[in-house]
Structures are given as C-alpha cells and as structure tokens.
C-alpha cells in the first residue's frame with residue numbers, strides 16, 4: 001500500500017482500541033518476515049530499524065542509511081497490509097535528521113540522561129523540521145530499565161510523570177509518546193509489571209497516541225488493557241532476534257552442514273534453507289503478537 005503514514009496508522013489504532021506492532025528488523029529477511037506476518041493477519045504494522053545500531057561506532061563498516069530508507073519504503077509500498085516505516089531510537093540527533101532525509105516516515109531521538117529542558121528544546125526543533133517534510137516524530141519521557149541477560153539484573157528506570165508528559169507533548173508537538181510504566185528493554189526471562197493506573201493518568205493528560213517499548217518482556221494478556229488506556233503502538237525487538245538465533249542454533253545441532261550442498265543451506269529458499277526456516281518461525285512469532293495486540297483483520 002503506497003504512502004501509508006505512521007500518524008494515520010497510530011490514530012486508527014488509538015480510535016479503534018488496538019495496538020500496532022513495531023517489529024524491529026535488522027536486514028531484508030527479517031523485514032520481509034514482519035510484512036508477511038502483517039499480510040497474513042491483515043493487520044496494520046510498522047517496520048523499521050534501530051538508529052542507534054545502524055549508526056553504532058562498533059560497526060566495522062559504516063551503513064548507508066539511504067539504502068535502508070529506500071528499502072523500507074519499497075517494502076511498505078508493495079505490502080498488502082497498511083505499512084509505515086520508523087527509524088527507531090537514534091541516540092545521535094543528527095541521525096534522526098538523516099532518517100528524515102532517507103525517507104523514513106517516523107523518526108525517534110532518545111537520550112535518557114539529558115535534562116528535560118534541553119530534551120524538550122531539541123525535540124521541538126526536530127518536530128518542526130520533520131513536520132515540514134511530512135514526517136512524524138516519536139519521543140520518550142522517562143527512563144526504561146534495561147535488562148542484562150547475563151546477570152539477570154535490571155538498570156534503574158524512571159517512570160513517566162503524567163504532568164511532565166503533558167507539558168512535554170504540548171511544548172514539543174511530538175506525534176507519539178513512549179512511556180515508562182514498568183516496561184523494560186531487553187527483558188526475556190520474566191514479564192515486567194505494568195502500572196496500568198499510571199498509564200491511565202498519563203492517558204488522561206496526554207492526547208497523542210502512547211507507545212510501549214519492551215514488548216518482548218510484557219505478558220501478552222496485558223496488551224488489551226494497555227490499548228484501552230491509550231497504548232497505540234508496542235515495540236518488539238529482542239524476542240525477534242532470539243527466535244532467529246535459536247532457529248540457527250537448532251539447525252547446526254541437527255544438520256551436519258559440512259556434508260551438505262551450500263546452495264541448499266543458503267540462498268535457494270527451499271525446505272533446507274536456514275534463513276527460510278528462521279523466516280517462517282519469525283512470521284509465526286510476529287503473528288502471535290499481532291493477535292495479542294488485537295490487530296488481526298484491522299487492515300482497511
């Protein structure tokens with residue numbers, strides 16, 4: 001579907017009381033799996049990449065963001081489900097601006113350590129420029145704890161304050177607000193405790209669609225309650241990568257790849273293709289979330 005806007009997708013979800021999934025991919029194969037799942041479920045969806053990872057200084061080779069933006073635009077255009085694109089969580093604001101130029105339909109800049117006055121100022125200018133290009137902006141107020149799988153520990157978070165959030169949204173003009181209400185980034189081994197009362201207070205004060213990051217670590221039964229209290233988008237990332245990692249791991253355990261034709265393992269897309277097998281598992285994983293988001297059959 002050509003030119004589906006993120007803000008329209010979020011507005012529809014907020015009005016009809018379901019959540020749109022933003023399923024963060026990292027390459028062609030994983031993006032295609034997200035789109036396939038959305039088509040299968042006849043659900044609106046958001047596709048995209050993480051600005052922090054694309055621009056990470058750990059990368060040995062620099063990525064050209066225009067390739068990613070163009071690719072996503074084409075994926076969204078050719079999808080039969082309403083599909084919008086997001087450059088999620090750029091930790092360098094310049095990269096969020098670059099995302100606008102690269103054709104992303106929504107961008108997000110985060111800095112959880114920045115003072116709120118400065119953050120408000122930067123977001124406001126980003127919004128002004130983005131809106132002049134017909135691009136939307138998501139921003140976060142509060143701090144999400146981050147889970148460490150190695151130590152099973154979580155960093156300190158800071159819940160979103162409803163009054164501050166109302167002021168932040170009014171002063172910046174952002175299109176969607178990511179909230180910290182007990183949700184945790186990268187949580188895989190247990191489910192986070194979501195503060196629905198706090199969410200309701202934020203929803204009472206803030207009119208823009210609300211976003212829950214850390215979808216992997218939230219119990220699927222919570223999404224109905226969250227949608228009823230203004231959550232229009234849920235981000236899922238870590239769980240998708242785990243699906244693919246586990247799929248590859250199982251493949252190498254079950255197959256003696258050294259004796260196999262490499263074309264069967266990679267690139268032909270048949271029954272023994274390692275990427276296709278992971279792709280199918282990813283489609284099922286995403287579809288399960290879409291069902292929990294009540295996104296099924298919401299495409300129109």
Ligand SMILES: [Zn+2]
Nearest residue numbers: 089213214235
């Ligand atoms: Zn996030």
